[in-house]
Amino acid sequence: MTLPFDLVIVGTAVLVAWACTLPGLFLVLRRQALLGDAISHAALPGIVAGYWLSGGSLATLPALVGASLSGLLTVGLSALIARSGRVKEDAALGLVFPALFAAGVIAVSLNYGNVHLDLDAVLYGEIAYTPFRTGWLGLPAAWVLVGGMGLVNALFVGGLYKELKLSTFDPGLARTLGFSPRLLSGALLTLVALTVVAAFDAVGAVLVVAFLIVPSATALLLTRRLGTALALALGAGLSASVLGYVVALALDASITGAVAGVLGLQFVLALAAQAFRARRVRGRAVLGR
Amino acid sequence: MTLSPADFFTDYTLRSIVLGSALLGLVAGTLGCFSVLRRQSLIGDTVAHAALPGICAAFLLTGTRDTLGLLVGGGLSGLLASLLALAILRYSRLKEDVALGVTFSTFFGIGIALLTAIGQSGNAAQAGLEGFLFGQAAALTAGDVARFAVLGALALGTVAALHKEFQISLFDPDYAAVQGWPVAGLTALPTALTVLAVMLGLQTVGVVLMAAMLIAPAVAARQWTRGLGGMLRLAGVFGALSGGLGAALSLAFSPAGGAGLPTGAVTVLTATALAVLSLLLAPGRGLLAGLARQRRARARLLGDLAGRQR
Numbered sequence: 010m011t012l013p014f015d016l017v018i019v020g021t022a023v024l025v026a027w028a029c030t031l032p033g034l035f036l037v038l039r040r041q042a043l044l045g046d047a048i049s050h051a052a053l054p055g056i057v058a059g060y061w062l063s064g065g066s067l068a069t070l071p072a073l074v075g076a077s078l079s080g081l082l083t084v085g086l087s088a089l090i091a092r093s094g095r096v097k098e099d100a101a102l103g104l105v106f107p108a109l110f111a112a113g114v115i116a117v118s119l120n121y122g123n124v125h126l127d128l129d130a131v132l133y134g135e136i137a138y139t140p141f142r143t144g145w146l147g148l149p150a151a152w153v154l155v156g157g158m159g160l161v162n163a164l165f166v167g168g169l170y171k172e173l174k175l176s177t178f179d180p181g182l183a184r185t186l187g188f189s190p191r192l193l194s195g196a197l198l199t200l201v202a203l204t205v206v207a208a209f210d211a212v213g214a215v216l217v218v219a220f221l222i223v224p225s226a227t228a229l230l231l232t233r234r235l236g237t238a239l240a241l242a243l244g245a246g247l248s249a250s251v252l253g254y255v256v257a258l259a260l261d262a263s264i265t266g267a268v269a270g271v272l273g274l275q276f277v278l279a280l281a282a283q284a285f286r287a288r289r290v291r292g293r294a295v296l297g298r
Numbered sequence: 299m300t301l302s303p304a305d306f307f308t309d310y311t312l313r314s315i316v317l318g319s320a321l322l323g324l325v326a327g328t329l330g331c332f333s334v335l336r337r338q339s340l341i342g343d344t345v346a347h348a349a350l351p352g353i354c355a356a357f358l359l360t361g362t363r364d365t366l367g368l369l370v371g372g373g374l375s376g377l378l379a380s381l382l383a384l385a386i387l388r389y390s391r392l393k394e395d396v397a398l399g400v401t402f403s404t405f406f407g408i409g410i411a412l413l414t415a416i417g418q419s420g421n422a423a424q425a426g427l428e429g430f431l432f433g434q435a436a437a438l439t440a441g442d443v444a445r446f447a448v449l450g451a452l453a454l455g456t457v458a459a460l461h462k463e464f465q466i467s468l469f470d471p472d473y474a475a476v477q478g479w480p481v482a483g484l485t486a487l488p489t490a491l492t493v494l495a496v497m498l499g500l501q502t503v504g505v506v507l508m509a510a511m512l513i514a515p516a517v518a519a520r521q522w523t524r525g526l527g528g529m530l531r532l533a534g535v536f537g538a539l540s541g542g543l544g545a546a547l548s549l550a551f552s553p554a555g556g557a558g559l560p561t562g563a564v565t566v567l568t569a570t571a572l573a574v575l576s577l578l579l580a581p582g583r584g585l586l587a588g589l590a591r592q593r594r595a596r597a598r599l600l601g602d603l604a605g606r607q608r
């Protein structure tokens with residue numbers, strides 16, 4: 010079975026968008042929006058280790074396992090540092106991921122100076138190549154991997170929706186009611202690390218980081234209700250994938266870059282709409298109506 | 299090559315690299331205090347990524363890979379991104395991390411799109427444009443060092459001159475606004491200086507590692523002092539130390555003829571080590587001091603309880 014290239018590429022982008030948005034919305038609400046960026050950079054030493062342990066074959070699986078493990082290490086270490094109370098979350102993250110990245114850079118330059126194991130190969134995965142890699146049941150490999158991850162995320166968010174909502178907005182109450190916000194948060198962050206790694210193999214880190222944050226941020230500008238925000242964010246990811254692909258074809262530019270650009274444009278429009286509405290509401294309040 | 303400490307004073311190249319990295323560390327460390335205290339630690343990462351579309355645009359406009367032009371273009375788009383992030387914070391309920399994340403991921407995406415569009419145009423001069431983002435301390439010349447010194451003095455001089463204004467608008471913006479100070483400007487100015495520092499660092503340590511040069515010295519300095527002035531000075535010293543030491547270490551351990559240790563990465567690991575040691579060992583705020591305090595308090599409490607029972 011061969012699917013049309015257009016369908017495979019846009020389909021991959023939409024699947025990545027949805028797989029990322031499900032946990033991404035909660036990251037945005039929990040002030041952990043930059044976690045995706047951190048994980049994608051900190052994955053480097055894990056990729057190098059996977060490469061080394063698998064005896065130097067450029068196999069995807071060991072690299073993915075290594076990347077997931079160093080992603081989890083990033084999450085765990087920065088949480089540990091932040092919990093010491095000496096450093097805020099953002100600074101803790103900013104201490105951990107550059108250090109891991111630096112270690113990876115050193116490992117690459119010492120051992121693999123002349124092997125093609127650089128950032129381009131891993132972080133800038135190219136969505137235009139997805140039609141050429143076939144996975145299970147003749148479906149594109151990216152669909153299987155990212156779609157599977159998206160399904161797991163959907164089950165997690167769908168099954169624990171109330172619990173996630175409560176522990177995001179009121180962790181104290183969640184603890185009092187007897188379920189552990191820390192356990193839930195650990196599960197969420199684990200899913201984020203796995204999703205980031207699965208998706209950047211398909212579309213590159215740039216788009217993964219954008220999809221984790223931007224659709225959710227856009228949606229939260231337009232509504233204060235969590236369910237509505239989730240629906241809007243999924244819609245924003247869908248429209249940006251389709252529009253971005255069209256723009257990329259027209260300009261003969263990177264699909265990844267164009268989709269990220271469209272996401273940014275949608276956000277700016279939402280911000281302008283929100284600012285306009287806020288001004289009108291204020292104006293009405295002044296008039297006393 | 300084998301190095302003796304004396305080489306650092308006589309060898310022109312070595313001196314440029316070590317001095318340049320130390321200067322960069324001094325400026326980045328000092329300015330990083332503002333972003334860390336404002337919960338915008340990752341603004342360095344943001345600016346460094348957001349520079350890409352500006353670098354591409356500068357290349358499209360000038361048609362050459364002239365370093366200064368690219369730096370100015372990158373600096374302008376980095377500045378635009380950071381001002382956009384400040385605007386998002388001002389005009390919406392979104393938090394610092396989201397504001398930074400939205401701007402840098404979309405700017406970087408647009409940059410990638412531009413870069414590929416330039417690549418398709420078959421312009422040979424674009425080769426290596428992205429290499430600009432990864433940084434190469436070995437390419438530093440005495441001229442770069444002089445430029446660092448002038449721009450760094452400008453940045454640090456501004457911080458010294460407006461110290462009081464920055465301090466109040468950082469810790470109590472409402473009070474500063476009531477006093478009639480231009481809070482938006484006083485918030486944007488340190489950010490603009492940070493953009494300057496990032497653009498200086500881009501050539502030396504590269505995009506990702508620049509984030510660490512802003513954060514780690516500030517985190518380390520915060521452990522040893524309570525005042526902003528002391529923190530700024532100490533972070534500058536820690537930054538300079540990491541820059542100089544990191545560059546010297548990477549040069550000293552580079553095998554002859556080999557690729558060698560990347561200076562940026564070694565510098566970042568040095569800064570991180572300083573931060574971790576400070577987190578553990580500092581008196582007062584250090585984790586070990588905290589543990590010792592806890593243990594003493596527990597012993598005192600148990601002693602009191604035992605005394606009461608008798």
